[in-house]
Amino acid sequence: MHVLVTGGLGHIGSQLIRDLAASNTVRQVTVYDDLSTQRYGALFNLPPTVAYRFVDGNILDAASLAAALAGVDAVVHLAAITNAEGSFEISAQVQRVNHEGTACVVAGCVAQGVRQLIFPSTTSVYGPVQGIAREDCPPADLQPQSPYAAAKLAAEHAVLAADGTGVLRTVCLRFGTIFGPSAGMRFHTAVNKFVFQAATGQPLTVWREVEQLVRPYLALQDAVRAILFMLARPAAGGEIYNVVTLNAPLARILDAIRSHVPALQVEYTNTRLLNQVSFTVDDSKLRALGFVPSGNLEQGVADTLQLLRGLLAAGPVAP
Ligand SMILES: NC(=O)c1ccc[n+]([C@@H]2O[C@H](COP(=O)([O-])OP(=O)(O)OC[C@H]3O[C@@H](n4cnc5c(N)ncnc54)[C@H](O)[C@@H]3O)[C@@H](O)[C@H]2O)c1
Known part of the structure; x- marks a missing residue:
């Protein structure tokens, strides 16, 4: 083919x-x-x-x-x-x-x-x-x-x-929303963007009411x-x-990152950001054909942070 x-x-x-x-x-x-x-x-x-x-x-x-x-x-x-x-x-x-x-x-x-x-x-x-x-x-x-x-x-x-x-x-x-590394990886989307910000010592900006809202990730x-x-x-x-691999609240992504970056800073904002709605996506139609997702959010976060480990090891740069 x-x-x-x-x-x-x-x-x-x-x-x-x-x-x-x-x-x-x-x-x-x-x-x-x-x-x-x-x-x-x-x-x-x-x-x-x-x-x-x-x-x-x-x-x-x-x-x-x-x-x-x-x-x-x-x-x-x-x-x-x-x-x-x-x-x-x-x-x-x-x-x-x-x-x-x-x-x-x-x-x-x-x-x-x-x-x-x-x-x-x-x-x-x-x-x-x-x-x-x-x-x-x-x-x-x-x-x-x-x-x-x-x-x-x-x-x-x-x-x-x-x-x-x-x-x-x-x-x-x-x-x-895709998570996990690849050779042509980009960092626009939620999980990857937060992982990059965490690895580079930037605070994550999160709309306060969004932490418990559920979204689909893949x-x-x-x-x-x-x-x-x-x-x-x-x-x-x-x-x-x-x-979808999972439907999860943003809080779970933050926890996954925090388990590797304990000093993670989260700045809460009251400004409503793009596209912040809660919904669960059902994937039973594809599963009925025999497809079983096997990915893992915590592993995807860990794999991405592993690639950026040199930044984490360095810690914050003294002013
Ligand atoms: N990444 C996600 O979270 C996600 C989630 C849902 C759906 N998708 C969809 O999956 C597809 C791939 O996503 P991705 O994350 O790999 O995107 P990406 O931005 O990483 O890659 C897109 C590629 O398309 C190329 N491209 C852009 N415009 C082009 C054009 N006019 N002609 C030829 N090439 C062009 C770019 O050079 C780039 O290499 C997209 O259609 C996206 O909408 C992605």
């Missing part, structure tokens, strides 16, 4: 392109990324067991995409502008890349006879849900709280509408395993699946 990964240099993609090499069925991996986030290091030391090809391309460039998609069996579409908090400032650009760019990828897949398209979306398409968020929730529960999440929801529609067009089958995976390895799981099920098209 030849798999093309858009955004393959990013946090999730950099691990996925490595783990694809361990699959018996994959013989070639094309990494399609416009280098907008400059994660060249994600291409270092790739395993020698499959053929890799890197294409410096933008998902909005139909001609470049068409050329890259020729002969591809399956696409994992990860390319996006992913900083939800920053998306308010650049909402038109986010809409263009995350929604129109996805429509370009869908059109390219149909035109080039790709058989499978897996689209990682986000659990932030859910709004302040009453109770538990499920894939078949009423439309009122789908209330994206940022331009980023709104564009992902619109992109989901484009992906699902194409299921069954020609030979193409499409699946959307709604990922919780270990990086579970995200990659869920993609591989769907790649092995090419007939599972036209569906949305929530993918």
